[in-house]
Amino acid sequence: MEKKYISHNSLMNWLTKLNDEGSQIYAPVAKGDKTDYKQITSVEEISMDHIQTTQSAKAVAFPRTEKLFSYKKENGDVTLQNFETTSIPETVVFGIHPCDAAGFKPLSGIFNWDTPDLPFNERMKRTTLIAVSCTQCDEFCFCTSVNGSPGNTAGSDILLTPVKDGYLAEIITEKGENLADKHSTFFEADPNINKEEYLAKVPVQFSLEELNKKISNMFESPVWKQQSERCLGCGACAYVCPTCACFDIQEDAHGSSGNRLRCWDACGFSLFTMHTSGHNPREVQSQRWRQRLLHKFSYMPERISVRGCTGCGRCSRACPVDMNIAEHLTEIASL
Amino acid sequence: MDELRNRAKELFEKGEIDIFIGYEQGTRNPRPIFVGNAEDTQKLVFNDKCTGNLAVYLTRKDLVKGKRVGISASYYALKSIVQLFVENQLKEENLKIFGLANDGKIEALNSLDEIKHYIKDTPPPPKLEDDELIKQIDAMSSAERWAFWSDELSKCFKCYACRAACPMCYCTKCIVEVNRPQWIQPWASTLGNMEWQINRVMHMAGRCSDCGSCSTACPIGIPIHLLTHKMSETVKANFGDPSDKGNVLSTFKPEDKESFIL
Numbered sequence: 325m326e327k328k329y330i331s332h333n334s335l336m337n338w339l340t341k342l343n344d345e346g347s348q349i350y351a352p353v354a355k356g357d358k359t360d361y362k363q364i365t366s367v368e369e370i371s372m373d374h375i376q377t378t379q380s381a382k383a384v385a386f387p388r389t390e391k392l393f394s395y396k397k398e399n400g401d402v403t404l405q406n407f408e409t410t411s412i413p414e415t416v417v418f419g420i421h422p423c424d425a426a427g428f429k430p431l432s433g434i435f436n437w438d439t440p441d442l443p444f445n446e447r448m449k450r451t452t453l454i455a456v457s458c459t460q461c462d463e464f465c466f467c468t469s470v471n472g473s474p475g476n477t478a479g480s481d482i483l484l485t486p487v488k489d490g491y492l493a494e495i496i497t498e499k500g501e502n503l504a505d506k507h508s509t510f511f512e513a514d515p516n517i518n519k520e521e522y523l524a525k526v527p528v529q530f531s532l533e534e535l536n537k538k539i540s541n542m543f544e545s546p547v548w549k550q551q552s553e554r555c556l557g558c559g560a561c562a563y564v565c566p567t568c569a570c571f572d573i574q575e576d577a578h579g580s581s582g583n584r585l586r587c588w589d590a591c592g593f594s595l596f597t598m599h600t601s602g603h604n605p606r607e608v609q610s611q612r613w614r615q616r617l618l619h620k621f622s623y624m625p626e627r628i629s630v631r632g633c634t635g636c637g638r639c640s641r642a643c644p645v646d647m648n649i650a651e652h653l654t655e656i657a658s659l
Numbered sequence: 660m661d662e663l664r665n666r667a668k669e670l671f672e673k674g675e676i677d678i679f680i681g682y683e684q685g686t687r688n689p690r691p692i693f694v695g696n697a698e699d700t701q702k703l704v705f706n707d708k709c710t711g712n713l714a715v716y717l718t719r720k721d722l723v724k725g726k727r728v729g730i731s732a733s734y735y736a737l738k739s740i741v742q743l744f745v746e747n748q749l750k751e752e753n754l755k756i757f758g759l760a761n762d763g764k765i766e767a768l769n770s771l772d773e774i775k776h777y778i779k780d781t782p783p784p785p786k787l788e789d790d791e792l793i794k795q796i797d798a799m800s801s802a803e804r805w806a807f808w809s810d811e812l813s814k815c816f817k818c819y820a821c822r823a824a825c826p827m828c829y830c831t832k833c834i835v836e837v838n839r840p841q842w843i844q845p846w847a848s849t850l851g852n853m854e855w856q857i858n859r860v861m862h863m864a865g866r867c868s869d870c871g872s873c874s875t876a877c878p879i880g881i882p883i884h885l886l887t888h889k890m891s892e893t894v895k896a897n898f899g900d901p902s903d904k905g906n907v908l909s910t911f912k913p914e915d916k917e918s919f920i921l
Contacts (some may be wrong), residue, residue: 358880360814378879379816388816389846463686553722554691556715556823560878563818574846587846588816595836608721644824644876645711646690 325477326501327514331490334510336367339418341507343367347414350384352377361417372419375462376638380427380566381420385447386435388563390586392443392573397580409446416503418454423467423636425455425479427566433628434569443586452499455480456491461524464637466650469530472635474523485519492519526635529650535657540622543614547659551652552613554645559590561639561647567620567632570596591615617652662765663705663731663757670729671697676755679729680716682709693722705731705759712872714739714826718748729755734784735870737774739826742866744771745906748829789871789888796885808853811881815852817845821883822859824876827866834858860886865894865907 330338343349343365353362354371358378364370394405432448435441458465458474467473477483481500484491492515495501504511562568572589576582589596592612598604606612620632633649640648663681670676671694681703682689689709693716694700714736716722732740737758743749751771758777760766768774796804819835822828834842835855843858844851859873860883867887874884898907 356880360879389848553693554716556820556876558820558823558876559818560820560876563816564878572845576844576846585846590818593819640686642820642878644820644872646685646688648686651686 326495328493328495328504328511329487329490329513329515330484330493330511335484335491336370338507338510339367339370339416342416342503345506347416349416349418350381351418361420370419372456375458375460375465376421376636376641378638378642379564380636380638381417381424381453382427382431382566382569384415384417384451385428385444386431386569386571386588388588390443391576392584392586394583395581407443407446409442412446412450415447415451416454417451418456420453420455420480421458421636422455422474422476422478422480422483423465423472423634424566425453425483426467426472426476426634427636428453428479430567430624430628430630430632430634431569433624433630437628452481452503453479454482454484454500454503457483457485457519457522458524458526459486459522461526462637464640464648464650465524465526465635466529466637466653467635468526468528469650469653470532470631470633470635474526475519485522487515487517487519487522492517492522530654530657532657535621535653536625538659539618539656540626542656542659543618545659547656548614548617549610551655552610552647555592555609555613555647556645557592557594557609557612558644559588559592560642560644561616561649562590562592563588564638564642566634566636566638591619617649617656621653664700664703666757666765666767667694667700667703667729668697670755671700675727676729677726678723679703679731680713680723681705681729681731682711682713691716703731705757705765706763707759709733710735710870711875712736712739712824712826712868712870714743714868715824715872717743717754717826718829727753727755729757731757732768733759733870734778734781735868735872736826737768737778738868739870741771741774741778742868743826743829746866783869786869786871786888789885792882792885793889793892796889809849812852812856813849814879815847815856815881816879817847817852817855818878820876820878821856821873824872825863826868826870826872827863828859834862856883856886859883860890863887864890865898867891 339349349364350361351364351370352359352372352374353364353369359371359374360378361381392407396403435444475485477494477496481497483494483496493511495504570589570591571586574585574587576585597606606615624630624632667679679694681692681694682705683692683702684704689704691711691713692702710733712735713730713732756768758766758768761781768777799807843854869888869891871884874882877883894907
């Protein structure tokens with residue numbers, strides 16, 4: 325991994341240049357007391373004061389509504405127009421935190437579990453992730469409890485750590501290298517500093533080892549009912565999560581033509597696993613809460629060797645009734 | 660705070676309630692807690708930070724069915740409770756309700772009449788910010804207003820937290836869960852999001868307590884409570900105070916002038 329230095333001004337100029345050359349840039353933009361990723365047209369729009377954006381950046385590769393194909397029925401024939409990959413623009417995501425960058429690995433695990441998913445993979449191929457290490461955190465952050473850290477390089481193509489007037493730039497992947505090499509004059513030599521000194525101190529909230537030991541063997545535990553009692557059954561936690569990948573397939577039909585759409589779905593919804601027969605294997609909220617945690621901390625590690633949680637804390641911040649996931653995991657780890 | 664704990668404890672000790680729906684200290688703000696015995700009442704808190712509308716849990720069958728329930732209710736939760744009574748969702752004899760009096764003291768509200776008196780005598784918590792925002796939106800041209808709501812609602816990803824947090828959304832099957840016919844596009848798109856919010860808000864006409872929980876619950880921060888806030892004013896201006904009349908939009912009197920209803 326190569327290390328370099330980039331000043332704040334050079335960074336902004338570099339992003340502007342990339343934008344001018346045709347890459348679409350996604351970056352955190354503040355509005356009121358919320359900050360979220362948006363496609364920007366000027367670096368002036370970027371805001372880096374937040375601890376965490378409301379939503380993760382997953383929509384870059386897994387949009388909330390995506391057209392998979394369109395169809396047309398004519399004289400008994402059906403013509404299909406497959407997913408169009410050539411229209412996907414080169415994309416740079418700037419300003420995600422390491423917990424978001426790490427979230428693309430579990431997403432990729434899900435979208436490549438069986439059949440490689442064309443739209444997801446094509447979008448990822450054209451996306452470069454420039455992450456920024458965390459210099460501040462709040463009580464909802466728990467990356468260090470799930471093997472992450474505020475300066476974790478996993479998942480990022482380039483990781484910038486704010487130091488003095490600029491950034492230490494760690495060029496992690498070939499994609500990152502290609503992007504940096506496009507305009508190498510913006511970069512300066514390795515500043516030779518210990519980045520740890522600049523990072524937020526995120527306290528470890530629970531023992532991952534203890535959690536792993538317990539969570540896979542507690543399907544019948546009464547803890548699920550007790551923890552989920554106040555849950556209102558909305559989908560806020562899943563929609564803001566960087567790793568939640570559940571989707572629903574919908575038909576946008578207009579007479580003899582239409583589009584097949586993939587849209588975000590959430591395991592907290594009462595209809596989520598409803599069968600056409602009317603039977604619902606998860607008919608109460610406690611079973612849905614159990615599914616949410618077991619999926620992330622048991623099924624995914626067992627089946628695709630990656631945990632479905634990066635400790636970003638978004639679900640806890642978004643929850644209308646303070647279903648604090650780290651608190652619940654701490655309880656499970658200490659059972 | 661001690662007073663509520665003692666009153667709730669007493670109810671458990673006398674065997675008058677099976678569950679108490681209240682608040683406990685949460686990560687940042689108070690959050691809902693369901694107390695099932697005298698001992699756990701010591702976790703209860705009740706103060707002006709307890710703004711989440713707990714009435715939402717009163718129609719949750721898995722939680723309260725067949726149970727005698729105690730609840731600490733904010734001003735707006737009390738308004739919701741009155742409306743739930745009007746809609747035959749609650750039974751007076753199964754409920755022990757506590758409100759916060761003006762002086763911060765705990766006030767037992769033992770009947771629907773007492774709650775109605777409380778609401779009449781207690782000034783609603785001011786909504787200065789909302790009134791200001793409504794004023795700004797009212798001053799917009801219709802094109803500007805369209806642009807404002809298009810921008811706001813384009814962000815909605817249909818997590819339905821607004822619906823989940825609302826005490827009036829107690830239908831076991833919501834309009835968005837019906838797909839034959841498909842009334843509203845189930846995927847997130849600006850138009851479909853508008854359809855959803857317009858439907859939600861229209862279903863609240865004359866029923867909404869104006870608690871603002873829909874908007875507080877919205878993870879993206881879309882000010883959807885302004886729609887219901889404005890509508891509450893409109894309903895009040897045209898039909899009078901809904902709390903006196905019951906269901907303004909589903910009550911019909913022969914002398915109503917809208918002949919099209921017949």
